[in-house]
Amino acid sequence: MTTDNLSGEDFWNARYAENDRIWSGNPNLILVREVPGLEPGTALDLGCGEGADAIWLAGRGWRVTAVDISQVALDRAARQAAAAGVADRVDWQRHDLGVSFPTGVFDLVSAHFLHSYEDMPRERILRTAASAVAPGGTLLIVGHAAPPPWESDPHPGVHLPTPQEVLRSLELPDGQWEVQLCEEYERTQNDPQGRPATRTDNVLKVRRLRG
Template identity: 40%
Template sequence: MPTPSDPDQSQAQDPQAFWQERYAQSHSRTRGKAGQLLQDLVAKLPPGRVLELGCSTGDDSLWLAEQGWQVTAVDISSHAIQTATRLAQAAGLLAQIEFEVCDLTQAIPKGEFELVCALYFQSPFDFPRAEILRQASAQIVRGGHLLVVTHASGPPWGEQHKKEFAFPTLDTEWADLGLASEAWEVKEFKLHTRLARGPQGQEAEVNDNLIFVRRR
């Protein structure tokens, strides 16, 4: 976590400005494809309404819409949402996706959902993430799913990454969600290892916390 005295984080005291700056940099505009865990787990579900928290430039939103989901996708950065909207328009998917610039610490989109996704919804700032996840999970209908994936480690080349993320454990993630075990069926609860690729093409294994649950 950066502290207020971190010189290279001087502009980072305002979360909105930090993420705007991040998405103003061309190299981080889009991954160009949806996350593999999302694809593996959600492809098996019947499509419905999905809420995506911290959707970035919309790679996952576009894939969800392609699978037939009606997507509500929000991010604090208007740059990210503009890029996401442009990509969705180019792909002819805008009718299925409602992109919204939204600071989730202030408001969460209303409605009921068959799926809520929080994919690497992490920030260098202290923010009420657990509260946001709890509120959003309360909007999941019976039979609906919650998918939470978090960075649990960083690659060796990722000094910035290490600064930015607190790397929660599975157990702290679970405690933060505050899900009553009688109300939720646990479908996945594990540390998942994947291969990350660095800026020079180097590769390293990194871990993600994966929590995938279904409301009974």
């Protein structure tokens, strides 16, 4: 699929319309690993896709605002939330995050694999995400550190930042945040032929200190 002459919304709507399910339906590994130690409160899930992370959080007592650019994805996610019995705990909102952002502050702001094939002001979006973290709250950012091993430079010119670069780009004020994780990690993902392969991703977890 080409992105020529397609808006971000049109591209992602078409992408989600290709199949009944694009992603695995399981919550992201780092979310499952890092969130259980936090007291459930309000959460913001940026780029929620088909809703697996938001539904998992809602099932554990969080009240979630889940955001995506694709209404197709949001409608699918809402159906999954209803089937899981957590529809009343998730507010699904459509935003092109380069243009608009949910209002309010949150005890957890999560951005997993907030990458896009088209131009997206990711650094600016993540700085806005940091500003939406409540005092004592957590910002969790997970991203790809490299393209999949079965592809050779699939998107020339696209820079996948290191976790240290993500941290610097947030421009967090000194003395107001605690860095809890800033590292790369490996996970297994099947390639298009169903064979297991190793992916390298990165994680940044920071906590906003209470003033």
